[in-house]
Amino acid sequence: MEIKTLSAVDVVIVAAGRGSRARTASSPNCPKQYADLNGRPVLSWTLDAFLAHTKIARVVTIIHPDDADLYQAALTAVTVRPTAGLPQIIEAVPGGASRQASVCAGLEALAAAHPNASAHPLPDRTVLIHDAARPFISRAVIDRVIEAISPTAGAIAALPVSDTLKRANPTGAIVETVSRDGLWRAQTPQGFPLAPLLALHRKARNTGEATFTDDAAIAEWGQLEMTLVEGESHNIKLTTAEDLIMAQFMAQSRTIENTRAEMETRVGSGFDVHKFGPGTSVWLCGIEIPHNQTLLGHSDADVGLHALTDAILGAIGDGDIGQHFPPSDPKWKGARSDQFLADAARRVSALGARIINVDVTLLCEEPKVGPHRPRMRQAIADILKIEVERVGVKATTTEGLGFTGRREGIASMASATISRPNTTVTVTD
Numbered sequence: 001m002e003i004k005t006l007s008a009v010d011v012v013i014v015a016a017g018r019g020s021r022a023r024t025a026s027s028p029n030c031p032k033q034y035a036d037l038n039g040r041p042v043l044s045w046t047l048d049a050f051l052a053h054t055k056i057a058r059v060v061t062i063i064h065p066d067d068a069d070l071y072q073a074a075l076t077a078v079t080v081r082p083t084a085g086l087p088q089i090i091e092a093v094p095g096g097a098s099r100q101a102s103v104c105a106g107l108e109a110l111a112a113a114h115p116n117a118s119a120h121p122l123p124d125r126t127v128l129i130h131d132a133a134r135p136f137i138s139r140a141v142i143d144r145v146i147e148a149i150s151p152t153a154g155a156i157a158a159l160p161v162s163d164t165l166k167r168a169n170p171t172g173a174i175v176e177t178v179s180r181d182g183l184w185r186a187q188t189p190q191g192f193p194l195a196p197l198l199a200l201h202r203k204a205r206n207t208g209e210a211t212f213t214d215d216a217a218i219a220e221w222g223q224l225e226m227t228l229v230e231g232e233s234h235n236i237k238l239t240t241a242e243d244l245i246m247a248q249f250m251a252q253s254r255t256i257e258n259t260r261a262e263m264e265t266r267v268g269s270g271f272d273v274h275k276f277g278p279g280t281s282v283w284l285c286g287i288e289i290p291h292n293q294t295l296l297g298h299s300d301a302d303v304g305l306h307a308l309t310d311a312i313l314g315a316i317g318d319g320d321i322g323q324h325f326p327p328s329d330p331k332w333k334g335a336r337s338d339q340f341l342a343d344a345a346r347r348v349s350a351l352g353a354r355i356i357n358v359d360v361t362l363l364c365e366e367p368k369v370g371p372h373r374p375r376m377r378q379a380i381a382d383i384l385k386i387e388v389e390r391v392g393v394k395a396t397t398t399e400g401l402g403f404t405g406r407r408e409g410i411a412s413m414a415s416a417t418i419s420r421p422n423t424t425v426t427v428t429d
């Protein structure tokens with residue numbers, strides 16, 4: 001048999017239910033998937049888990065037609081920033097009268113919106129179906145489900161039943177103890193090859209079979225092979241108001257962990273030298289200082305800003321000043337160096353990162369830097385749009401040694417620390 005590999009993974013998030021059992025005093029008119037969970041809607045937590053996953057291509061949410069505004073609010077509260085390699089969000093699809101009808105509508109939307117059909121034809125696609133009200137789904141469980149799907153078999157997350165099971169009569173009297181051997185509690189995500197699942201949903205719709213409570217049941221009905229992978233006990237489905245109270249505690253501890261896991265600190269260093277020539281002033285760290293010589297260079301030769309620009313570019317691994325502003329390009333002749341530094345700061349912002357602090361050391365016998373230090377720090381802070389207390393400017397001589405000691409030029413060293421999102425860590429791990 002030919003071995004085929006399933007490529008792109010799409011996700012259907014089922015958020016069309018009305019969820020009246022979970023309505024609380026604080027959100028009486030709000031279905032559970034939009035209830036507040038530690039400051040933002042439940043659905044935004046669920047979306048975060050899938051939108052941070054690099055194996056997923058597209059995410060579509062099925063919503064009740066009355067919930068368009070709630071959905072938009074949840075989407076706004078998502079914390080994962082769109083980045084190359086992360087999933088695309090497809091416009092929400094209105095759900096049907098039942099969960100089954102809603103999932104079917106989502107599958108039809110995925111089959112119809114098919115921007116890259118030649119690279120990922122329908123038969124090679126995989127789909128995960130997930131309940132919006134399971135916000136604590138982890139990357140590990142998503143991975144296990146994805147790995148267990150094949151072109152001919154689906155997989156669901158599930159947990160073995162651990163409580164002893166009793167059968168009772170309508171008056172509450174126990175009739176028997178039921179063996180729990182081989183019994184599992186089905187969770188979501190439930191994953192399938194897209195084409196056969198869509199075919200089964202269409203068949204069920206056309207033949208009036210409308211009683212399936214999950215997609216694994218439809219797969220069983222259609223004799224599509226299904227396997228179990230290990231779910232997680234904290235992958236709970238928020239059903240009652242009590243569930244929401246427990247979820248608040250889980251969300252609070254998750255938020256603290258994620259803040260630590262999502263950001264990482266990077267450090268960069270830079271070095272630059274410019275030599276003296278005839279002139280009446282030097283540019284140093286963004287300000288002009290009267291002097292009996294000037295610094296020679298293609299631009300304004302601000303040795304301090306050049307070293308600092310390279311330090312910031314180094315911290316984000318984005319080349320160096322010469323690559324972005326080649327000295328061979330006449331456009332930069334005589335240019336003010338503040339624009340080089342501002343460009344580096346823009347590159348930091350574009351990554352969702354921020355500058356924690358920067359530090360510049362000037363190595364020279366003259367001019368004396370001390371009297372100008374406050375203005376230099378302020379100039380750098382203004383260019384980088386950060387607080388002045390995050391900027392260090394220092395100077396040293398080299399005790400008369402070397403080219404700086406011989407007053408032939410000025411050298412500068414700089415370092416920069418930035419905090420940036422760690423895109424390799426998902427928000428739910």
Ligand code: MG
Nearest residue numbers: 272273303306
């Ligand atoms: Mg330079």
